[in-house]
Amino acid sequence: MRALVLMSGGLDSTTVLAYAVSQGYEVTGLSFDYGQRHRIELESSRRIAEYYGIRRNVFRVDLTQVGGSSLTGDIPVEKGQFGRVEVPNTYVPGRNIIFTSIAGGYADIEGIETIMLGVNAVDYSGYPDCRPEFISSMEKTLRLGMARSQNLSISAPLQKLSKSEIIRMGMKLGAPYELTHSCYEGGEKACGKCDSCLLRLKGFMESGFIDPVEYETYPEFYRKYLENEKD
Template identity: 50%
Template sequence: MKAVVLLSGGLDSTVCMAVAKEQGFELLPLSFNYHQRHNRELACARNVADYYKVKRHLVIETNMEAIGGSALTDNSITVPQGDIARPDIPSTYVPARNLIFLSYALGYAEVNRAEKIFIGVNALDYSGYPDCRPEFINLFQQVANYSTKAATQEGQEISVVTPLLHLTKREIVQLGSRLGAPLELTTSCYQGGDAACGTCDSCLLRLKGFAEAGISDPILYSSTRSE
């Protein structure tokens, strides 16, 4: 059994990879250099892939900087200070990112005859991105069932698996800890420094999850504001 795992180098994708490993899949991690403003997450993804001793860690380059429109790809847009209670979609949203990543993953899975695609999207403790919602995943699955030779000619549908979709950050941290996921190798920070900022949305959500789980976050922070 094979599974493509979308691996960003963050907390959620690493726990997602640990779930796929526990379920007995041969791991095919897939990461992206999408011309994000920093490469810290890619370095973390490589470290996580090395930890699991995968046969191949594929990194695809796709230039989302050219599209722009996000604080994660456009240097002219400031990464906002964290506000995990904000009602609107933050400027760190990258337009169509998960749609693009899942499309690559679908093709990679078909070529390698993988049965599953694991993605660590979460619809509870997250920043409000529209492509992390169950509605999006369900609709992509429908598209996937009609867009591959494997599904339409050979009857081998490739399933998108979202084991973290309905978990809180606390539950994700607890799950990762139970599975022995290398959380110390991950990053969640939008700023991309060697030490996480501790104040962006992603850092605040991560810190909240570890605090509620009663587990010490093993990565380094320049600030530990967690309110």
């Protein structure tokens, strides 16, 4: 039983990796060097693969060639719009489609049965390519378009979980969250201000666990949570 886990270096994909390992899959990792502004994401996924002693491929594809996203271009990251519903400007059009297609190529060549993604619908922050309908259509497309992969499945084990449920699952499985990187700003410490940091800290608060990663600053709600935890 083999699985190809897409590793972004973040909390979700690390939880998926912990899950795959716990289920007895023989896991290969796949990370993308796609022109993200923050090399620290790749460094995180490298250390996480090392932690689990798994093989990890890095595929280079420069998505800045398509452009249009603040994660790869010169557009400043949007801030302070936590909770909004429109598509955020950190979206690279079709990024998950492109990544999953390439994962399909690897799976086809290596005879891997399952591609595992960390996408989740509840906290999906408005990215359309994280929706369940998308995942199931993508799976069908890969099965139709590949030579040897008529039984390939795409698994998104976090699909229906909230961030706090994901964190509870990962903590139970011993996921090395201290090695993960979620912040959009990409500094040594997480900024504690961007949407991704806010979502993560809210998740930790709701899960009842403490985020092991260092932050430049904590938002008000998390500071209060930490104070209450001390009491």
